[in-house]
Amino acid sequence: MDPATPEKWRPFIKQGIEDWQVAFEAAGFKNAIVAKDPPTKEEDPDWSPEDVRYSVVRYVTTDIQNAMGPHVHDPRTGEIIESDIIWYHNVMNLLRNWYFIQTAAINPNARSVKFKDEVMGRLIRFVSSHEVGHTLGLPHNMGSSSAYPVDSLRSPRFTNEMGTAPSIMDYARFNYIAQPGDGDVSLMPGIGPYDKWSIKYGYQLMDSIVNKTKEKEVLNNWVKERASNKLYRFGRQRGLVVDPSAQSEDLGDDAMYASELGIKNLSIVIENLEAWTKQEGKDYTQLTELYEQVFVQLRRYIGHVVANVGGIYENYKSTDQDGPVYEFVDKQKQSMAITFLIDQVFETPYWLENKSILSKTEEFAFAEKLRLMQDQTLAQLINQDRLKRLIENSALNGENAYSVYEMFDDLSKAIYKEFDAKTPISLYRRNLQRTFLEGMQRVLESESNQYEHTDMKAAARLQLTKLKTKFLISRYPDEVTKSHVWDMIERINKILEYKEK
Ligand SMILES: [Zn+2]
Structure with a gap:
C-alpha cells in the first residue's frame, strides 16, 4: 500500500x-x-x-x-x-x-x-x-x-x-x-x-x-x-x-x-x-450532476441496443473447432432493437422532463438536450460502418437480413407517424422530424467512398422522396404545423438539389 x-x-x-x-x-x-x-x-x-x-x-x-x-x-x-x-x-x-x-x-x-x-x-x-x-x-x-x-x-x-x-x-x-x-x-x-x-x-x-x-x-x-x-x-x-x-x-x-x-x-x-440529493445548506450542484448522469446512463442503454442493428457476433475459434467465428445478429433481433429505439427514444421520453428538477438546475436546455440525444441515436444508426454491414448482410442473406431500406422505412414511419394518424406534432417531435432529415442529408452530402460506392445514398434519396410526397398531401389546419411541413419540404428540395448540381 x-x-x-x-x-x-x-x-x-x-x-x-x-x-x-x-x-x-x-x-x-x-x-x-x-x-x-x-x-x-x-x-x-x-x-x-x-x-x-x-x-x-x-x-x-x-x-x-x-x-x-x-x-x-x-x-x-x-x-x-x-x-x-x-x-x-x-x-x-x-x-x-x-x-x-x-x-x-x-x-x-x-x-x-x-x-x-x-x-x-x-x-x-x-x-x-x-x-x-x-x-x-x-x-x-x-x-x-x-x-x-x-x-x-x-x-x-x-x-x-x-x-x-x-x-x-x-x-x-x-x-x-x-x-x-x-x-x-x-x-x-x-x-x-x-x-x-x-x-x-x-x-x-x-x-x-x-x-x-x-x-x-x-x-x-x-x-x-x-x-x-x-x-x-x-x-x-x-x-x-x-x-x-x-x-x-x-x-x-x-x-x-x-x-x-x-x-x-x-x-x-x-x-x-x-x-x-438533498443536503442542508448546500446548493443544487449535486442534483445537476446526477440529473445529467441519468442522461449519461440512458445513452449507455441506447448504445447497447443500437449495437444489435447491423451487429455481428464474434466467437473466437481455432481451426480444430467447428462452426463460424462471425455471425450476423438475426433479423428479428435487429428489428426488435429498432422497435425499442422507436418506443424509448423517438417517442418523446416525457419521464425525463421533470419540471421541478429543471427549474432548479438550469435556465433552459431541456428541448435541446432531448433533441441531441435523439440526434446522437440517429447518427449511431445511420453510420456508414453500420450501413455497410446491413448491406453486406442483405447481399449474403437476402430476405433473412434486416436491410438498410427496411431500417429507413421503419424509422421514418415512426418518426413521422403523426402524418398517418393525423394527430398534432409536438415541439419535441418537430425537432426530431427535422433531425431525421439532417441524418439523410449527412448521407447524401458525404464524400466518403463508403457512401459513394454502395446503396446508402440511393436509400436516403428514396426515403426523402417518399417523405416529400407524404408532406405534400398532408393537410394540417394550424399555422405552426403548416409552416413546419413547408419548411421540411423546402429542406428536402435543398438536400436533393445538392447532389443534382
Ligand atoms: Zn480495466
Whole structure:
C-alpha cells in the first residue's frame, strides 16, 4: 500500500487485492497474493514506493476519476515482474455516480450524495480487484456479462452465488436490472468463474509435463472443454462495437430487455432525485450532476441496443473447432432493437422532463438536450460502418437480413407517424422530424467512398422522396404545423438539389 492511502480506505483496497487468493487456490497456490501496509520509517528507513522491488497501489491525489493496473513483464516468458497500480482519488466520484444512478431505485444505500464508508469501501474493493486483475495479466473481457440471462440478474439466489457477470474484468458495473421487490440481489461482480479459469490457464504449474508440445496440447484441450460454455467466453474490447454481446457497461444477454428494466429504474431515480440529493445548506450542484448522469446512463442503454442493428457476433475459434467465428445478429433481433429505439427514444421520453428538477438546475436546455440525444441515436444508426454491414448482410442473406431500406422505412414511419394518424406534432417531435432529415442529408452530402460506392445514398434519396410526397398531401389546419411541413419540404428540395448540381 502507498503510505499516502487514507487509513479508512486501506482495508478495502487490501481486500480487493486478496480477493484473488480464491483464484490462485483453485490453480493450486495458497497465499499467492498478500496486501501489506508500507513499513514505518523506523521499520525500514529506505523503503520507497518507487523502488522497483515493490509492487504498490499508488494513491494519487488528483481529481481524475479513474484507476489503472499496468505491469512490467518479461516478454520471453510472460512472467510478471513488477506492478504499480495507479489509484486516482476521485475514482470515488465515478463510483458514487454509477452506484447511485444504477442501483438507487432498489438500494437504500445509494440514495444520498455521500455514501457511508462501508458502502464506498465495498465499491473501492470492487475497483481494486479489477485493477489487480490487470496486473496479473488479464485484459478486459467485454464478452463476459452477456453469459447471464437478464432474468437471472433479478434473482437473489443466482446473483449471490454467481455475481452479476462471470468476470470482474468486464466493464460490468452495478445491477441496474433488478427491480423493486426482487429482493436482496447481488449488485456487482466479484472474482468469477472466468477469472478463476484465466488464472488457472496462466499460472497453474505443469511440472509433471516435461515435453512442451504436450503442454500445449493440454492447454488446448482445456480451452476446448470450455468452448461451448459462455461462462468462459472472451469478447474483445473495441472502440466502436460490432458484436452486441461484447459491450462495455452492459449486463445480461438481451440489451433490449435489460435496457427496458434499466429505464424503469431510471424513472424511479428521477422521481426521487431531489429528495435523495438533498443536503442542508448546500446548493443544487449535486442534483445537476446526477440529473445529467441519468442522461449519461440512458445513452449507455441506447448504445447497447443500437449495437444489435447491423451487429455481428464474434466467437473466437481455432481451426480444430467447428462452426463460424462471425455471425450476423438475426433479423428479428435487429428489428426488435429498432422497435425499442422507436418506443424509448423517438417517442418523446416525457419521464425525463421533470419540471421541478429543471427549474432548479438550469435556465433552459431541456428541448435541446432531448433533441441531441435523439440526434446522437440517429447518427449511431445511420453510420456508414453500420450501413455497410446491413448491406453486406442483405447481399449474403437476402430476405433473412434486416436491410438498410427496411431500417429507413421503419424509422421514418415512426418518426413521422403523426402524418398517418393525423394527430398534432409536438415541439419535441418537430425537432426530431427535422433531425431525421439532417441524418439523410449527412448521407447524401458525404464524400466518403463508403457512401459513394454502395446503396446508402440511393436509400436516403428514396426515403426523402417518399417523405416529400407524404408532406405534400398532408393537410394540417394550424399555422405552426403548416409552416413546419413547408419548411421540411423546402429542406428536402435543398438536400436533393445538392447532389443534382
Ligand atoms: Zn480495466
